[in-house]
Amino acid sequence: MSGVRGTVEVLGQEKLASDVYSMVLHMPEIAAKAAAGQFVSLYSRDGANLLPRPISICEIDREAGNIRLVYRVVGKGTREFSGLKPGETIEVMGPLGNGFTLKDKRAILIGGGIGIPPMLELAKELNCEKSIVLGFRDETFLLEEMRKAGDVYIASEDGKTGVQGNVLNAIEEYGVKGDIIYACGPTPMLKAIREYAFEHHMEAQISLEEKMACGIGACLACVCRSTEVDGHSHVHNKRVCKDGPVFDAREVEME
């Protein structure tokens, strides 16, 4: 079953870093069904921007019926969203895709850049020993909230916060140990994590990103190379929006 589509109210909008915003939306139907690692599609009011913007879910408040999205302004659509004020409305579809499968294993949660937000809900939902490894370019965001959810280790490209370098440098530097990795971030990071997990015989769930159109598995735009024949087209192309965005690292090929 795909998500719900409707007009929802913006409850709050906050700037977390130069181009990173946090927006809380009131959408009880979507919040009730949502899971960590899933995403919602946001629609622009400007008819010239036709395609929905897929944004990962940062936090779910099922009781209040709210969902928090933390997103980066990268173009016209996300710029428009960042200008929405409390009380205004937006068209949303969700929750979409498959989120993380929570395992009762010592966990390493890895987020890179704008792949960090979904790690917050995941960290809150995982009731086990966990380490959170975050990679930033320069400016940090969501740090305090992450620290409330678990032990946090940081890498930054400019070296101003934590270890200088990437998330794998931080794992090595701080001797972070675990039995399963959950990761979301840029493709080169996920590729490196996938290899790291294979080398260390660890299970890994990675959340992929690809340009999407429909967001519900119909248009076949956002495919990734899968090791097994996919269920839809019987080739080797799983759909990131529908079969993912979270995949077992062994399910996908990353050249």
Added chain:
Amino acid sequence: MNLSVKIAGVEFKNPVTVASGTFGSGAEYGDFVDLNKLGAVTTKGVANVPWPGNPTPRIAETYGGMMNAVGLQNPGIDVFCQRDIPFLKQYDTNIIVNVCGRSERDYVEVVERLADEPVDLLEINVSCPNVKEGGIAFGQEPKALEQITKAVKAKAKQPVIMKLSPNVTDITVMAKAAEAGGADALSLINTLTGMKIDIRRRGFALANKTGGLSGPAIKPVAVRMVYQAANAVNLPIIGMGGIMNYEDALEFMMAGATVVSVGTANFHNPYTTMEIVEGMENYLRENGIADVNEIIGCVK
């Protein structure tokens, strides 16, 4: 009030279907759209064998439109017949199967395989701009188009719709070639070949370099071509290209389309097709028009 129309003897409960490739075989959109309310579901192109399609990125948004280079990824006719046709048969709607291929033999193989299947019409895709071999070659050369139409018609048990490419100098030449080959209907337009460059990466936005432009940006081109084709041949036309609402749909019908297809708009608003049927009904009522057929080609 009558909303039903006929194409090649097949009755449509209303003149609204979806454009091939934007709607899968209906399963994904079935969660949002009551497929019973559509005149027909036009499926994603199906070939004789599974096609993996093009590398990603396959999609890029443009101002008022989008480009795609999916490359006709599909599971092949066997899976299609086992899975997609039975799914669609649960609904009270016509089934238009879009057929793609790389050679005349590929097309004919699919058409033959569909002969005993409960589908209503075949739409032959000779106009996909994203597949190098075959495909578009048939859609840009009048002799080749006439020949492939004849070959398909010789084997087809269902009425044949030829889907035309807008990437030609004169659409009427192509419409006449399809008519000469025995086509029962035409559908147009497929996407316009375009290109987008990502200036930050200094590269192409699509892995395929070029893609098919669709969406409201192409609508005036599509309306013009439907009008020209409607006045050049004696075949019913399925019109499409950037239809976002009932007003757009009516433009196509007044230009000469009997049925309209909604494509890119499904991505923007999955309810578009149903809203168009409703909007069309209201328009007819408000304007005292008893039969939708009265508006087809009414603008001369």
